[in-house]
Amino acid sequence: MLAGLDPEQSTAVTAPAGPVCILAGAGTGKTRAITHRIAYRALTEQIVARHVLAVTFTARAAAEMRARLAALGVGGVQARTFHAAALRQVRYFAARLLEGRAMPELLESKARLVTLAAARAGVRADRTAARDLASEIEWAKSSLIEPSEYAVAAAKATREPPYEPAKVAAVFAAYEQVKRSNGVIDFEDMLRAAVWGIEEHPDVAEQIRAQYRHFVVDEYQDVNPLQQRLLDAWLGGRDDLTVVGDASQTIYSFTGATSGYLIDFPRLRRGAVVVRLVRDYRSTPQVVGLANAVIRQARGAEARLRLELVGQRPAGPEPDLRIFADEPAEAAGVAARCKQLIAAGTPAREIAVLFRTNAQSEAYEEALADAEVPYVVQGAARFFDRVEIRQAIVALRAATRSTPEDAPLVPAVAEALTATGWQPDKPHRAAPHASAGRRSLHWSLSLRSTRTGRSPGLSRSCSGGRPSSTRPRWRV
Structure with missing residues (x-):
């Protein structure tokens, strides 16, 4: 069970019962460490697998954890998201909690x-x-x-x-x-219902706590106050809890998540064992070094648990860091670099362009198309292939046949797109998880209309983002 683990992973796996905090940087094998910890404790009869609740943030991560545990010869562990675990419990106790009433539909x-x-x-x-x-x-x-x-x-x-x-x-x-x-x-009500069921119904609390006695929480830096309240209710004052996370990787702060629970874990849990996984097996030392330099800028509470990673892969090229004035300029620079690499003999399929959100794809797709660089969008439809964008293009093409040539462009575009459900009012800000296609469409119109002096009617050539020898002056 311990074969193939590095020293820090072994320490995490064999840590005694009680509060354990595993600080794990990117690519350091955290899933390997926590699944081996569960398996090691189960196979050495320190715990019973069916009494373990392992909480993750995505159904995919939960499925991965169950698969790895099965491969290690351990079955019966409940690996679920917070929401899935809460929903299962609320449904199970619905008759008791709702006094015979049907459980409300989940929004x-x-x-x-x-x-x-x-x-x-x-x-x-x-x-x-x-x-x-x-x-x-x-x-x-x-x-x-x-x-x-x-x-x-x-x-x-x-x-x-x-x-x-x-x-x-x-x-x-x-x-x-x-x-x-x-x-x-809604989902928050469902989590609250699970908390209420445990906190206000001693019989429910007793049954749940008898079932779940050992807890593992992955991505602990992304826990929000409501989820922490539910975790505390599950624990009921017990301390057999293993948390895994990295304060530098918090990504759900817009929904209330805070790395504070991870940062304060060693202080609030008496006798907590803290293990740092710092061997990065994913990236070259050069990439790891750049990441360390960025993370080193952290200040405040996060700096207390900052991880300095050590790359384990063979050396690679130094990262080429470039700064651009704005996103369109950056996209054009990326496309130009891709074209250079292809011209030098690098197959296009070996080049990857990474961006943070789907809403950003439009700028890069357009830049690649303009540079005549072939591309495939992974994990989402191409911007110009999305239903709402195709509807917009159809509406604009139709408008070119009925809009006078001297009509002001922006009002004409707005009128043409109103029929598709687009609203011309600029929002105060875009929602972090808003529909990528509709948000990109809105900003394309609201920003591009101020970036050019063109005012005549709609262009007769509305492109779908493909390379063209005659580039239209306006493109949606």
């Missing part, structure tokens, strides 16, 4: 009800604004903030809501009313 998306709530609160909200409001409500509920507390809490957290805080609070309150009248609950 998959807040957007529709938020739109209704906004109207009830006297706030005009288009689709983008509704997503922004839904994101703000999700943050508040995950942070255990009630509608009456929102304005003060948002100011304290330096939030940037889509409307003034009082209006957001009004929409939040109306959303809760609309939700109840529709007989549905």
Whole structure:
């Protein structure tokens, strides 16, 4: 079981029962460490596998953990996301908790009800604004903030809501009313129901705690206050808890996640064992060195648990760091570099362009197309192949046949796209998880219209992003 583990991984695997904090940088084998820890304890009869609850943040990660445990000869461990574990428990105890009433339907998306709530609160909200409001409500509920507390809490957290805080609070309150009248609950309600079931029903708490006695939480830096409350309810004062994370990798802060629980773990859990996994098996020493230089700039609480990684792969080329004025310039630079590599003999299939969100793909797709560099978008449809973008292009092409040549461009484009559901009002900010296609379409129009002096009617050549010898001056 310990064969093939490095010294730090072995320390994590064999750590005694009790609070264990595994600080694991990118590529350091954290999943290997935590699955081997569970398997080692089960196979040495320190624990019973069916009494383990391993919590992850994605269903895919949970499935990966179960597969690895099965390969190690350990079955019966419950590896689930917070939401899946909570939903399973609420459904199991629904008859007892709801006194025979049927469990409410789980709301998959807040957007529709938020739109209704906004109207009830006297706030005009288009689709983008509704997503922004839904994101703000999700943050508040995950942070255990009630509608009456929102304005003060948002100011304290330096939030940037889509409307003034009082209006957001009004929409939040109306959303809760609309939700109840529709007989549905959202994901945060479901987590709260699981907490309430344990905290307010001793018999439920006893049964759950008898089932789950040992806990593992992956990506602990992304836990929010509501999830931590649920974890504390599961634990019930016990301390057989292993957490894994890296304070430098927090990505869900927009939904209330905080690395504070990870950072404070050694201080709040008496006798906690802290293990640092710092051997990076994923990247070359040059890439790891650059990452260390970036992370080294961290200040405040995160700096206390900062990890200095050590690359384990053979040496590679030094990263070529370049700075551009804006994203279109960066995309053009990336496309030019790709073209140079291909001309020098590098197959296009061996070149990867990475970006943070799907909404960014448009700039890079257009730049690659303009440079006549063939490309494939992995994990999502090409920007110009997305349904909403194709609808917009069809609408614009149709408008070229009916719009006078001397008509102002921006109003003509806005009128043509209104029929597709596009709204011309610029939102205060885009929701972090808004639909990539619609958000990109909006910003393409609102920003590009101010970047050129062209004012005549719609161009007769609306391109779909393919290389063209005659580049249209306007492109959606």
